[in-house]
Amino acid sequence: MAHVDRQQWDVVVVGAGGAGLRAAIEARERGARTAVICKSLFGKAHTVMAEGGIAASMANVNENDNWQVHFRDTMRGGKFLNQWRMAELHAREAPDRVWELETWGALFDRTADGRISQRNFGGHEYPRLAHVGDRTGLELIRTLQQKIVALQQEDFERTGDYESRLKVFQECTVTQVLKAHDRVAGAFCYARESGRFFVLEAPAVVLATGGIGKSFKVTSNSWEYTGDGHALALLVGASLVNMEFVQFHPTGMVWPPSVKGILVTESVRGDGGVLRNSEGKRFMFDYIPEVFKEKYAQTEEEGDRWYDDPDNNRRPPELLPRDEVARAINAEVKAGRGSPHGGVFLDVSTRMPAETIRRRLPSMYHQFKELADVDITAEAMEVGPTCHYVMGGVAVESETAAAVGVPGLFAAGEVAGGMHGSNRLGGNSLSDLLVFGRRAGAHAAEHAAVMDRRDEVPAEVIDAAAAEALAPFRAEDGAENPYALHQELQQTMNDLVGIIRREAEMAKALKRLAELRVRARRAGVEGHRQFNPGWHLALDLRNMLLVSECIALSALERTESRGGHTREDYPSMDRAWRPVNLVCRPVEPAPADPAAARIALVRQRTEPIRPDLLALFAKEELVKYLAEEELYE
């Protein structure tokens, strides 16, 4: 086997989105030599797509807000399945994480008294989202990117080398997390530009790779979202929780076909946009679920009053949590009351003056103008659900973000599971990235610091990783086209494990996934290793297939509907499932037959919610969520 370059670092962060960069900043500030590795160019990560804002209870707009209210909203949004300690830490620490961004140069929109302005969002009781127009994610990523550059400038002053203590390996991909002596020892990577392999040896690896949306056909996610971190974790012995919970954002573009799935920000509704069906009816009033009946307006008049007088009115049901809205849209379309291109109408044009729309929703205005020839100041948008976010992810310790069962492995951001329970509230992802990115960075640095003896990765481990990565070039006759395989996978997941799920379909999905696994073994590519997208996709297929298997398996197992998991055959929430997590673990040893299942599913009881946190809720509310036996405790 050819010689493979090795470099030694203290912490390796996989992914350069919000969580990865925040982790890297923290690790470097705590003295760890830190490498960040990302598939795209530095500053292009999927975080830039986040539009609405960062949820943090700074109480700048409504002084009644505090971390307890935020915690409550988060738990309700997640239908109480959240890893409660994570939700607590998140709600407590989010304001500090936002304020700290300002000291790094971020410029949020302001209130009249000069503080950070906060906007309304689905599921949040008070205006809570710090934002910059509708490009908050861009502001976040740019601020973190510029903070990294600032740290590199410091290092340059001190050492004469910008990259001596913090380096970004852009356009590089990790194909395996490497272990030695049963703990993390590094990562096996290739550079996309040259196709060359290299190994970053480090005692701590932080996974911050984001989500899995590219396994679905209609998605708001970018090509990077192939579930890399989920798969890397599984392959190194970690487990995934709650993988059945996939959030379908209610409002994605539905036309033209080439942009189907691209996100229409929730701020459209937060700022006054309403949903109507083809009969012109504001149908969301028909879809307020029992648990939320007291919290939402029952009439259009009350809902409209709320925008100006939120203290004396209840919010309109367009601002229900995302899972509810997505299901409602799905049902309207199914009932034949959809828009011409199979969505429903989202209208701001009749609700706000054109000038206000252009100022508050500039990128939405341009997105529709340029991609669909629709002027949102004059006509309604057509929208429908799009795969947006995975609540499930690597099982982690709440405090440290350490992956359960693999010393030296950490996970933060979308790749980590637990925080959002069965459904994430809008705005909670950016704050999640910052809160747990920082925690992961801090604990990875600490872990690296106490590991005085560094493990060298054995040569045969590296050779095996290289051989796996090169397999697509050795495909014989009858090689499969990776693009075709990918499309089939997306179609399978979309049709059979999509927004509304049925037992028979999911069983069929598992069978198809097994077939695809067999065929993916034969995925072949043309050309050479230098910037070859066919090869990159062939390698990503392994990850998408693994993750898809976890989703289908868990979704089949959970016989209830909750948050981002809706079963047609079990349409209501079942309190008995509340304290149950479904955990995916790799079958060990990995079966030689590619058709055999790679994932074993385990039911795990969740840790009881701390009494003082339970006390934040009214008894009547808890009765709706908690399982019988939990109520007695």
Add this chain to the structure above:
Amino acid sequence: MSTYEARFKVWRGDGDGGGLKDFAVEVHDGEVVLDIIHRLQATQAPDLAVRWNCKAGKCGSCSAEINGRPRLLCMTRMSVFSREETVTVTPLRAFPVVRDLVTDVSFNYAKAREVPSFVPPKDLAAGEYRMQQIDVERSQEFRKCIECFLCQDTCHVVRDHEENKAAFAGPRFLMRVAELDMHPLDAAGEAGLDRKRAAQEEHGLGYCNITKCCTEVCPEGIRITDNALIPLKERAVDRKYDPLVWLGSKIRRRSEG
């Protein structure tokens, strides 16, 4: 829904050479150039290298040149071309080519490092920052930048003169200097850093001859020339070429001191 076959010329090659290759490819309603490039990958040229990411004009990855004009592949609709027209797609021509449509944009990352970062005010802790909306709006416009580097690509100062790359930061990073100089709380001055002077002396502001190509290509519609570069030039004049302002500030400093 209508479909037709379009003729494309796509540059294929690497640093050692290459050329425009002809393709005939199906086009559907509402598609953008990036969709066509993806169709080429999936059906005719699986190893065709292209950089892309969000496909919604938000990340600035898929920069290339279409019919000779720097553009985002994902924001260029096929409907802007006639059906008879041959669409030519090449990589950015101001940067070294890596392969096919992918170029080496490291120039931009090197320039980003040369701009001193935001300097937080010493007397304010996190959470104590107070800024008025009208004071942050100018810098906010520049922070809309998605770093697609189309402005860097089209700017003739470096596009047509490789040797100027060392001295010239390019529109994107001069705009970054302007952004920081207009930031209401940037404490660079207190730290002994003169961003206005540095723009002229270290980042090559004088090379800009305000021909506005950067503004023309900006997919975010940022008015780079009018709102960043010219104001920055005027600020540099304050520091370097305007004796009245210079005298005024001297007198004021003395009376304050």
Add this chain to the structure above:
Amino acid sequence: MATGTDPADLATGRGGGVHEASRAAIAARHLRTDRWWLAPALTAAGLLAFVVYSTWRAFSNSDYYAAPYVSPFYSPCLAENCVPMKAGPNWEIFGSWWGLSPALLILIFPLGFRLTCYYYRKAYYRGFWASPPACAVAEPHRKYTGETRFPLVLQNIHRYFFYAALPVAGILTYDTVLAFRDASYAWGHAGLGTVVFLVNIVLIWAYTFSCHSCRHIVGGRLRHFSRHPVRYRLWGLVGRLNDHHMLLAWTSLFSVAFADFYVYLLATGTFDDPRIF
């Protein structure tokens, strides 16, 4: 600007700029398929026409006064050899030794203002110097130093020409007021020429206030608009004018030439000023 004008080595396809060895090997200097040459060609033609016309008129030293109108090219008239204009802008600062056309004394200021104007710079760099001819079209110069050294570094004194343009515009306003007389200097009258002068002076002021230096001076240089509400509003107003700087540059250029031409027509007796009241 460019110090050499040799085209890069186009024959080999590997020269400077876009033909640099590291860049994608494309022989063409550009691949634009639109009529990119149209805008610089029109710009060059328009500017050239004005230069030819104004040079002729500035050196002609005649036919610049037809009571009550004075050509804006000759106002204020600063030498003794000026035509006496009743209550008009005769200030004989330069005395009798000046023998050339008095227009040359004053035109330096508006000329300098426009020559260093950010819009005109773009226009003539593109139109006359092909630097660049159009966006993403390779320029034919081997070297380029922009406005970093003499003489182009002098473009930085634009704001002084702006200051100078203010009194000049003031005097032209005065001339416009004087145009509310008839040929025998009786007040309260107006002719077509008065309208021409009015339109011209409005455009001149609009162009002058839409200047980028003006925008900087009234408010652009501030760090905190919120502490200077009046200047912030002024900055906003100037900004709105500044959005149309190019349009104002052309229309005011045309109107000033037309005002002069109108006076020329009257002075030579080619045309009689139609009286309105």
